[in-house]
Amino acid sequence: MNRVPFNIxxxxxxxxxxxxxxxxxDNFIALGLKPTPLKVDENGWTKMQLWEVMQYFGVHCYxxxxxxxxxxxxxxxxxxx
Numbered sequence: 001m002n003r004v005p006f007n008i009x010x011x012x013x014x015x016x017x018x019x020x021x022x023x024x025x026d027n028f029i030a031l032g033l034k035p036t037p038l039k040v041d042e043n044g045w046t047k048m049q050l051w052e053v054m055q056y057f058g059v060h061c062y063x064x065x066x067x068x069x070x071x072x073x074x075x076x077x078x079x080x081x
Contacts, residue, residue, distance in 0.1 A: 004075075006077060008054070009049055009051060010049065011047050011048065011076040012047075012048060012073050012075055013045040015046070016038055016040075016046050017068055020067075021038060023057060023068050024038060024057075027055075027056055053073075057069060
C-alpha cells in the first residue's frame with residue numbers, strides 16, 4: 001500500500017446518509033442560516049474538503065453510532081509522475 005501526502009484542505013468524496021443530510025442542514029439552522037444544498041453527483045458522491053467533513057460530522061462519529069456517511073471515503077490526490 002502506498003502512502004501519499006494528504007492535506008485536510010484537499011477534497012474527499014463521501015456518500016452522505018439521510019441522517020448525515022439532517023446533521024449537515026442542522027449546522028446551518030443552528031447559526032440562523034438557510035442550509036445550502038449538498039451537491040451530489042450522479043453516483044451519489046458529495047465532494048467536500050476533509051476539514052468540512054470533520055467540522056460537520058466529526059462529533060457524530062463514535063463507536064456504535066449511526067454513521068452520517070457511508071464508511072468508504074474517496075480521496076482526491078494528485079499523482080506525480
